[in-house]
Amino acid sequence: MTQSSVPFLPFVRPEIDEATIAGVADVLRSGWITTGPQNQQFEAELSTYCGGRPVRTFNSGTATLEIGLRIAGVGPGDEVITTPASWVATSNVIIETGAMPVFVDIDPRTRNIDLNLLEQAITPRTKALMPVYLSGLPVDMDHLYRIARNHKLRVIEDAAQAFGSSWKGTRIGQLGDIVSFSFHANKNLTSIEGGALVLNSEDEALLAQKYRLQGITRTGFDGMDCDVLGGKYNLTDVAARVGLGQLPHIERFTAQRRKLAQAYFAGLADGAAVKLGLGLPLADFDNSNWHMFQITLPLEHLTLTRAAFMEALKAHGIGSGVHYPAIHLFSLYRARGFAEGMFPHAERFGASTVTLPLFTQMTEADVMRVCRAINEICEQHGK
Template identity: 35%
Template sequence: MEDNKVSIANPNIGKEEIEGVLNVLKSGMIAQGPKVEEFEKKFASWIGSEYAIATNSGTSALHTALLCCGIGKGDEVITSPFTFIASGNSIVYTGGKPIFADITLDTYNIDPNQIETLITDKTKAIMPVHLYGQPAKMDEIKEIADKHDLYIVEDAAQAHGAKFNNKCVGDIGDLGCFSFYPTKNMTTSEGGIITTNNEEFYELAKKIRAHGASERYYHDMIGYNYRMTDIAAAIGIAQMDKIEEFNMSRNKNANYLNDGLKDIEGIKTPFLQENTTHVYHQYTIFIENGKRDEYVEFLNQNGIGTGIHYPIPLYNQPIYKELEIGGSCKNAEEAASKVISLPVHPSLSENDLNRVIEVVKEASNKFS
C-alpha cells in the first residue's frame, strides 16, 4: 500500500531548478550573491511590493520583520494560536510576548472582532496568519491597526500569491513574510523572504540578516546570519516561473475535492470567503463528530496521506506553559481537535483525487 500512497505533499522540482543550481555551483558564488538579488527583485515584482529581502527561513523572515518594527522586551504582538509555532516563537525571540486572539471556524484565521479586545498600552503590532493559503480579513485588521497606530506583520508563510480584494498578501501590511520550505506552494529547499514598501525597513532588514553590518566588517547593531544562498535562490528563480501554474493546479484539485466531498454527512469542506484568492497550501476538512483521530488512522491505513495542521494551540505547547505565555481560545481548541488536511498538491492525478474522495466516504460511513 505504501508504494501507492497518495502523499500529503510533494515538492515539484524539475530540470530548470537542477540546471540553475548546477550553474551556481560552477560559478563559484554559492553564498549570497547575484542570484539572491535576482530572486528578490522577481518576487517583489510578483507580489507588487517595492522591496524584498531574502532570508534563510520563513522564521528568520518573521523575526527580522518584527525587529524592523522595533518589537522588543515587554512589547506585545497579537496573533493567532492556531498556526505553526514559528509564528509565536519569532515574537518570543525579540523579547516580546505573543497575545493570542481566537480564530473563526470558517477560515481558521484570526477573528478581527477578538483583536481589539486584547489591545493594551504594550501592544505594538498585529501578526495575522494567512492560514492554509487563505487571506485573513485584512480590511478589518488594517482598520484596527490604523486606529491604534500598530504595525502589521503578515505571516504569509502558506500564502504565496493569495489575494485579498485583488491585492497580494504580503503587500497589505507594513511587512509580509513568506516561507519556502519544501512543502510550501513554492520552494527554495529552505528559505524565506520579507516584502515591504518601506525603504527604511528594507535597509534595516538587509542589515539585520547580515550580522548588523551596512558594509563589510562594520557593525553598528546586533544582527544575525539570516542570509539566503545563491543555491537556494536559483531554485526559487526557477520556481517563480511555475508558481502561478502550481496555484492553479491546487485550486483545480480543491474544487474537484469540494465537488466529491460536498454531500458527505459530518464533514465540512473548506470555506472560501468573498473577495479572496485562496492558494490551498492545505486542503483542510472539519470532522464534526469529533472522531478525527479515527478518520486519520483509517485514511493512512488505506493509502491516503494526511496532516493535522495544527493539533495544539500555541499557548498549550509545553514550552509556552513554562514561559507563562497563556491563552484561552475556544474555536482554536475545537479546530485543533477536528481538522484534517488532505492531499491537494499539483502532482496529484484525477485517480489520486478520486481515491481520496472514495476513502473519505468510506471513513464517514464507518465512523458516522
C-alpha cells in the first residue's frame, strides 16, 4: 500500500466542532478579542472542573510552568528536581528562574520520573519537585506527595499532557499543589495555544494574575501599581472561546482515546514487531487520558534507523512523531555538565521512541492500519 492510494493519517488532529467555530466568529464580531469575558468564563469552568480550586489561564503551558515556579518561590541558587524525558520547556523554565534543573532517570515501565530514585537527588538547595505526566499517565501521587511532605518541598505538576487524567478516581487538578496544564493544538483539550495554572489560594491566583500581565494591579478607573516583575502571558478571548467549546467534550475525548489505545494493544500483540522486541506503553486504562501512544523500536534487531522507520510509515500514508529526545543531551545542557550515560533509561527511551497517530476522529480501522504497517516494516527489516 502506497501513500498515494490512501488518505494520509497524521499523528494528531484537533477536533473542533461547528458550534465552537461559530462561537469564535461571535467573539471576533464582538470587538473584544483579547483577554475579557470569554477568558473569565473559561477560568470559572476550569475551576469547577478542578473541584473549585482557583484557576488562571495563560498563553502557553510553558508560561504556566515558569509562573508556577515563581509562585512557589523558586529563584537563583535553588534546585528543582525533574525528568529528562520531557519537552525541553520543562527544564528551560527552571533555568529561566535562575535555578538549576536536577534530573532523575525514568522508570522504564511508566516512562515517568522514577520516584524510588527521587529522594537520592534531594539536597539542601532543593526547592521544588516537577514531575511530568508523560502521555497523560500520572506518577504515583501518594508516593510523590509523601516525599514532598517529608522534605517540605513544593510540587509543580507538569500535567501539560494530563488534562482528563485522574489518580484513583480523582481528576488531575483537583488534588495536589500547583498544577500546570497545556492547551496547545496537539493536547486533549486545546485553545489553539494556551495553558492554565491550578492554584491553592486566592492570594496565589492574584500573584499569578500579576505575573501574567507585567506585574500590574489596577484599582478603580485610574489606580495602577506594579510590585512584581511580570511579563505578557495573557490568553485571548478568541483562544478562550475555543477552550470553552472543547471542555464539554473532554470525557468523550478521553473515552475515545482509551478505546483507540486498547485497539493498539490488540493490534500489536503477538505481531512481528513485538516479537522483535518493540516496546509498548504501560496499559493503564484507569488513570491515563492516553494523550499519546508511544512505542519504542527494537533498533538492535532492525536494519533501519528510527528516521528510516518513520519514513517507511510515511510511505504507508501514516504520520508519526518523536516525544522526546533526552533533555540532558541537548547542547544547552551538555554545556552545564550533563553527559551521556547519566540517565540511561531516559536516553534509551529518547533514542528509540516513536509516537503513533492517536486523535479522537480516528477509528479502530485506522489503528489496525497503523499496526499492519508497523508489523510489515518490522518483518521486512528485522534481523
